[in-house]
Amino acid sequence: MDIDTRQRDVVVIGGGPAGGAAAALLAAKGLDVLLLEKETFPRFHIGESLMTETWWALEKLGLVEWLKSTAFPRKHSVQFISEDGRPSKPFYFSDTNDHESAVTWQVERSVFDAKLLDVAGSNGAEIRDGVAVEKVLFAEDGRAEGVRAAANGRTCEIPARVIVDASGLGAVIGRQLKLLEQDPLLMKAAIFAHYKGAHRDEGVDEGATLIIHSEGNRGWFWYIPLSDDRVSVGVVGEPGELLKGRGSPSEILTEEVQGSPCLKSRLEDASICSDVSVVSDFSYRSRRCAGAGWVLIGDAFGFIDPVYSTGVFLALKSGEMAAEAIAEGIAADDLGGDRLGAFAPELVDGIEAMRKLVYAFYTPGFSFADFVKNHPEHRERLVDLLTGNVFKEGVSDIFEDMKDFCMLPEEMPLEVG
Numbered sequence: 001m002d003i004d005t006r007q008r009d010v011v012v013i014g015g016g017p018a019g020g021a022a023a024a025l026l027a028a029k030g031l032d033v034l035l036l037e038k039e040t041f042p043r044f045h046i047g048e049s050l051m052t053e054t055w056w057a058l059e060k061l062g063l064v065e066w067l068k069s070t071a072f073p074r075k076h077s078v079q080f081i082s083e084d085g086r087p088s089k090p091f092y093f094s095d096t097n098d099h100e101s102a103v104t105w106q107v108e109r110s111v112f113d114a115k116l117l118d119v120a121g122s123n124g125a126e127i128r129d130g131v132a133v134e135k136v137l138f139a140e141d142g143r144a145e146g147v148r149a150a151a152n153g154r155t156c157e158i159p160a161r162v163i164v165d166a167s168g169l170g171a172v173i174g175r176q177l178k179l180l181e182q183d184p185l186l187m188k189a190a191i192f193a194h195y196k197g198a199h200r201d202e203g204v205d206e207g208a209t210l211i212i213h214s215e216g217n218r219g220w221f222w223y224i225p226l227s228d229d230r231v232s233v234g235v236v237g238e239p240g241e242l243l244k245g246r247g248s249p250s251e252i253l254t255e256e257v258q259g260s261p262c263l264k265s266r267l268e269d270a271s272i273c274s275d276v277s278v279v280s281d282f283s284y285r286s287r288r289c290a291g292a293g294w295v296l297i298g299d300a301f302g303f304i305d306p307v308y309s310t311g312v313f314l315a316l317k318s319g320e321m322a323a324e325a326i327a328e329g330i331a332a333d334d335l336g337g338d339r340l341g342a343f344a345p346e347l348v349d350g351i352e353a354m355r356k357l358v359y360a361f362y363t364p365g366f367s368f369a370d371f372v373k374n375h376p377e378h379r380e381r382l383v384d385l386l387t388g389n390v391f392k393e394g395v396s397d398i399f400e401d402m403k404d405f406c407m408l409p410e411e412m413p414l415e416v417g
């Protein structure tokens with residue numbers, strides 16, 4: 001393997017939105033950054049619908065003008081549809097936001113993630129795809145001191161002052177140090193694919209995300225219009241009910257679609273044009289966000305149910321927060337867990353707020369409309385949360401009243417130091 005094994009300031013594991021953002025921002029600060037990605041890019045990835053609050057990170061990364069030049073559908077709204085096909089009024093983001101961030105994009109992740117790595121490379125980071133990190137190397141005192149990487153059957157060790165784990169569901173450090181805690185009530189599974197030739201809404205609604213309840217409210221579908229006449233469709237449910245004893249993933253997805261009047265008619269002339277993929281048991285968080293010489297960001301730190309499309313937003317945001325903390329730690333020559341993870345309490349507050357909203361979504365009979373009718377004073381907070389404005393002061397005050405309407409989870413503790 002022809003990787004220069006000199007000591008780097010930062011090695012980033014994974015080239016998704018979290019790793020790409022962290023590498024781009026750290027390299028822009030003049031640090032020596034190496035990003036290792038196990039897949040060969042461009043690669044397919046699920047997670048195409050952005051939240052509007054993603055705009056600020058996209059702007060910081062210099063991606064807004066590029067996004068405007070792409071054919072990615074513009075997302076102006078989200079619409080919820082009942083199991084029998086009755087649509088709610090679309091929720092247009094511009095009703096509550098007059099900034100241009102009120103319109104976001106439905107991105108093709110193979111293109112979006114590759115562009116972000118281009119930005120990181122232009123900022124000076126070295127990007128190596130097709131190189132998997134096998135493990136993080138720890139010194140006897142517990143400090144992370146490098147990684148062991150493998151490509152084409154050969155391995156090498158690369159020392160670094162800080163390791164950023166952005167390996168997504170791979171969660172290299174979380175698994176190695178056994179830090180991951182599953183959320184037992186959100187152990188869901190998803191089956192998904194791209195379709196070509198689906199019926200779309202027109203005009204401002206063409207790029208809307210649809211969240212459709214599945215038969216008997218056992219779960220839900222997403223319907224996300226993409227460019228090139230493709231639509232991303234997936235079904236989410238309890239792993240036992242969705243996956244066990246029901247044939248191949250493709251057969252299950254087709255059967256579920258047939259059981260949904262809304263999707264059946266939208267997909268009547270469409271056909272699957274991608275692999276059909278399955279992901280299961282996907283809600284978890286690490287007990288720690290950082291330690292001496294290491295930091296976790298994006299899904300490598302935690303993953304919450306995708307119903308509100310929070311993943312890319314939190315990945316970019318945590319990449320941004322971590323880059324700031326790491327640059328300050330390196331400047332101060334303090335690479336302890338407290339310093340590197342200084343941003344973690346704020347990040348966790350945002351994640352926990354979204355997790356509570358996910359619990360509300362899954363509470364039988366709960367409706368945001370009813371809640372807001374009873375508590376109009378919380379309408380703005382709810383809009384803030386649903387658009388990703390989760391770090392705004394006071395936004396979590398909503399839960400004091402919401403807990404009377406649905407079961408909310410205890411916050412998962414965060415270990416620091």
Ligand SMILES: Cc1cc2nc3c(=O)[nH]c(=O)nc-3n(C[C@H](O)[C@H](O)[C@H](O)COP(=O)(O)OP(=O)(O)OC[C@H]3O[C@@H](n4cnc5c(N)ncnc54)[C@H](O)[C@@H]3O)c2cc1C
Pocket residue numbers: 013014015016017018019036037038039045046047048049050051131132133134166167168169170171172190192234279282297298299300306309310311312313315
């Ligand atoms: C069913 C489903 C639907 C979703 N829908 C949405 C949505 O609509 N909108 C949204 O915002 N989010 C969505 N998400 C979430 C979103 O996909 C993730 O939150 C987001 O991709 C996280 O970014 P990341 O950079 O942390 O991880 P990833 O994007 O997963 O990137 C991690 C990268 O690390 C690489 N890697 C892994 N292990 C190693 C290793 N050992 N060495 C080197 N590289 C490694 C991987 O190949 C990958 O490229 C969805 C998720 C699921 C499961």
